[in-house]
Amino acid sequence: GAGVSQTPSNKVTEKGKYVELRCDPISGHTALYWYRQSLGQGPEFLIYFQGTGAADDSGLPNDRFFAVRPEGSVSTLKIQRTERGDSAVYLCASSLGAGSYEQYFGPGTRLTVT
Amino acid sequence: AQKVTQAQTEISVVEKEDVTLDCVYETRDTTYYLFWYKQPPSGELVFLIRRNSFDEQNEISGRYSWNFQKSTSSFNFTITASQVVDSAVYFCALSKRNGNQFYFGTGTSLTVIP
Numbered sequence: 001g002a003g004v005s006q007t008p009s010n011k012v013t014e015k016g017k018y019v020e021l022r023c024d025p026i027s028g029h030t031a032l033y034w035y036r037q038s039l040g041q042g043p044e045f046l047i048y049f050q051g052t053g054a055a056d057d058s059g060l061p062n063d064r065f066f067a068v069r070p071e072g073s074v075s076t077l078k079i080q081r082t083e084r085g086d087s088a089v090y091l092c093a094s095s096l097g098a099g100s101y102e103q104y105f106g107p108g109t110r111l112t113v114t
Numbered sequence: 115a116q117k118v119t120q121a122q123t124e125i126s127v128v129e130k131e132d133v134t135l136d137c138v139y140e141t142r143d144t145t146y147y148l149f150w151y152k153q154p155p156s157g158e159l160v161f162l163i164r165r166n167s168f169d170e171q172n173e174i175s176g177r178y179s180w181n182f183q184k185s186t187s188s189f190n191f192t193i194t195a196s197q198v199v200d201s202a203v204y205f206c207a208l209s210k211r212n213g214n215q216f217y218f219g220t221g222t223s224l225t226v227i228p
Contacts (some may be wrong), residue, residue: 022165045216048182089157093159095155102164106158107156
């Protein structure tokens with residue numbers, strides 16, 4: 001079956017602009033995660049959804065970052081007033097549940113803020 | 115607090131050599147899960163293995179094997195008879211039972227030279 005998909009694959013935006021990054025998880029996966037990966041680093045947790053609700057958003061760096069998953073499937077990560085430090089690869093993952101289940105990752109969206 | 119350390123930043127081996135990637139973790143939980151992921155140049159993280167904290171039996175899958183030792187908090191990964199296609203960044207990750215996120219190490223970049 002289809003894996004996790006993310007769009008766009010690349011996004012270049014100017015400092016101060018608003019961006020939306022989309023994630024389409026594996027069908028049937030109730031858990032969805034967003035991570036951010038900077039060059040030479042491992043993925044860093046941003047937010048976790050179980051169904052439609054954000055069960056844990058403790059990794060969001062500040063209030064410019066927000067994510068939704070209105071119907072329990074597709075999720076959108078929203079970044080307001082982008083800064084150059086937001087440049088990174090944003091990864092989405094989904095799993096059958098939290099904790100013990102392996103997470104399946106999408107290809108990521110490379111965000112560049114100029 | 116949860117932490118994963120991958121002390122080897124970069125490793126180069128000649129094809130057909132064996133190579134071991136180290137992973138040391140920290141957690142106060144008694145139930146937890148350990149994972150290895152491969153990130154090839156294409157960028158998408160590929161799940162390799164999951165191990166729970168109560169199962170210290172080593173596992174072998176083809177040329178891959180994993181050595182889990184709770185006494186030293188290590189979960190090392192060995193590739194036997196390495197191949198060029200094994201060139202990638204490998205990440206070790208830790209998850210708590212019912213946890214909402216993976217804690218990733220910083221990764222080990224493996225280059226297999228033909």
